[in-house]
Amino acid sequence: MHPEAKARSAYVWVFLAGALSGLINSVTQTVIALIALRQSSPDVVGSPVAGSVFGVMGLLGALCAVPIAGVFAVIGFALSVGIVHATARFFGGQGTFDRLAYAFGAIAAPASIISAFLIPFNAIRYVVFCTLPVILLLGLYVLYLEVTAVKAVHQCSWGEAAAAFFMPTILLVLLCGLLVLGTIKLAGPSFNELMQQMQQLPR
Numbered sequence: 575m576h577p578e579a580k581a582r583s584a585y586v587w588v589f590l591a592g593a594l595s596g597l598i599n600s601v602t603q604t605v606i607a608l609i610a611l612r613q614s615s616p617d618v619v620g621s622p623v624a625g626s627v628f629g630v631m632g633l634l635g636a637l638c639a640v641p642i643a644g645v646f647a648v649i650g651f652a653l654s655v656g657i658v659h660a661t662a663r664f665f666g667g668q669g670t671f672d673r674l675a676y677a678f679g680a681i682a683a684p685a686s687i688i689s690a691f692l693i694p695f696n697a698i699r700y701v702v703f704c705t706l707p708v709i710l711l712l713g714l715y716v717l718y719l720e721v722t723a724v725k726a727v728h729q730c731s732w733g734e735a736a737a738a739f740f741m742p743t744i745l746l747v748l749l750c751g752l753l754v755l756g757t758i759k760l761a762g763p764s765f766n767e768l769m770q771q772m773q774q775l776p777r
Contacts, residue, residue: 581652581672584679588651589644591683595690596643597636602694604632651675651682658724662738667728677723685716 655675662669692709696702717739725735 579673579676581655581675581679584655584675584683585648585652587679587683588686589648591686591690592647593640593644595647595686595693597640598690598693599643600636600639601633602697604636606697608632647686651679654678657742658739661742662724662728662730662735665728665730665734665738667724667730667734667738669724669727669729674723674727677727678720681716681719681723685712688712 652675655678656671658678659667659669659671659674662674689709689712692705695705721732721735721739724730724739725732728735728738730738
């Protein structure tokens with residue numbers, strides 16, 4: 575790994591990749607919205623002036639979304655790396671946060687850029703069936719690379735690296751499941767009473 579591996583470099587990569595992804599996604603959604611609006615209301619968007627106004631507004635919205643997408647990408651990236659790093663240290667890992675963030679950033683940024691360029695193709699009917707396998711394979715390859723990064727940075731075994739990477743997600747899913755079950759259990763009587771009242775309403 576590069577001797578000057580710092581988390582700051584990873585943050586820059588992730589910000590740029592997230593901003594590019596946000597730009598492509600916003601532009602794609604704007605084009606889709608304009609096409610749908612033109613089909614549903616041709617009199618409104620059919621004129622060149624109205625079409626230009628909607629296009630400029632969509633472009634400005636896309637440009638405003640670029641830095642926001644980049645900032646949220648960095649926040650999510652930093653949180654995920656921090657959780658994985660803390661879990662790896664719990665298992666006896668010897669790596670540092672900077673080195674792990676640098677490794678994860680070198681993996682996440684290119685993957686995000688590739689996924690971003692696939693966004694417009696997902697908007698085309700039936701083409702999504704071609705891009706979906708690519709996205710799935712890319713996701714699996716990214717998971718493998720990130721587990722490998724945990725193993726290399728923290729100098730631990732494959733089992734410890736996989737546990738450090740997947741255990742936070744598994745615990746989060748279990749916690750969400752318990753919260754949902756608890757909510758259903760607490761709201762069950764009220765929901766049953768509501769259904770009974772609805773059934774007793776005159777038809």
